[in-house]
Ligand SMILES: Nc1ncnc2c1ncn2[C@@H]1O[C@H](COP(=O)(O)OP(=O)(O)OP(=O)(O)O)[C@@H](O)[C@H]1O
């Protein structure tokens with residue numbers, strides 16, 4: 001399955017947006033819980049004040065009640081001194097005060113009950129506000145994780161996706177290479193060998209008919225076998241030059257250039273700067289393949305008279321420069337051909353260099369020749 005990075009990014013973005021709005025909502029809850037706490041606190045304070053006032057009133061009334069009772073006792077004891085009216089008045093006064101007292105005590109009770117109730121809900125409200133605040137900070141953390149780490153994840157998946165694409169094109173390039181080798185064997189050694197068998201049969205017949213001609217025929221047969229042997233050696237060398245494993249990059253390039261010179265009517269110049277040494281196998285193979293591809297392109301496409309290969313071995317880095325004075329080409333329009341008939345050479349170069357974390361620049365223009373520059377980082381083998 002192909003990972004669609006855009007879809008993944010959208011999912012993460014949407015999730016972040018949803019959490020962001022939840023965070024806001026929770027924030028509002030915390031906010032209104034706090035406001036509610038303040039309101040309830042104010043109400044409680046008000047009730048406390050009321051209770052204080054009522055308590056004061058109650059104690060004042062208690063004093064008044066005591067007085068009224070004493071007065072009532074006095075008037076009711078002393079019939080002679082006080083009139084019936086006075087007694088009635090004192091009695092009513094005492095009763096009124098008692099009634100007020102009962103009412104005030106009732107009010108005090110109600111206020112206390114209300115206060116206790118409000119204090120309980122204040123406590124609950126504070127809990128809610130606290131929990132909402134905690135949630136806001138937790139959601140904030142989740143958001144941070146989502147927007148930082150997960151956006152990193154989509155990048156990582158993106159890289160993975162690139163690697164997958166790279167793997168696919170490497171496999172394709174390998175398949176191309178196999179096709180090329182098969183074609184070379186089919187057109188070269190396989191044809192020659194069929195020819196050799198036919199000629200050998202002809203020699204056998206000739207031996208019976210005209211033995212004098214056999215010698216000449218055998219000589220040309222020998223020539224054909226030599227040629228096929230050379231073809232086979234070349235194919236083997238192209239597949240994997242043993243000298244590359246045995247002696248290293250520079251000898252392998254030198255050996256390759258010897259053949260290259262004899263096969264192509266071209267001036268070939270090789271300049272080496274720095275000390276010859278062994279490198280990591282993967283680097284030696286990559287550098288060799290890139291140079292080989294660049295030179296094959298010169299042979300196939302450039303119609304050049306002169307090609308220069310410069311190799312610079314400096315600490316931690318190998319620089320290679322290949323320049324021909326051929327026809328050049330337009331870099332922008334260059335793409336692998338869709339029919340699979342080729343055009344993978346430059347792509348393969350780029351991929352090898354990317355894998356080894358090096359760099360490549362190709363500059364070319366029609367009629368101006370081509371310059372291939374690449375560098376690869378060196379790992380110390382010593
Ligand atoms: N040195 C060069 N001089 C002129 N043209 C070049 C040179 N190198 C590359 N090209 C042009 O760039 C094209 C792409 O090169 P590339 O190596 O990718 O493919 P190819 O050589 O055509 O096929 P393949 O390498 O897969 O066998 C070539 O077809 C050719 O037109």
Ligand SMILES: [Mg+2]
Nearest residue numbers: 296297345346
């Ligand atoms: Mg090529």
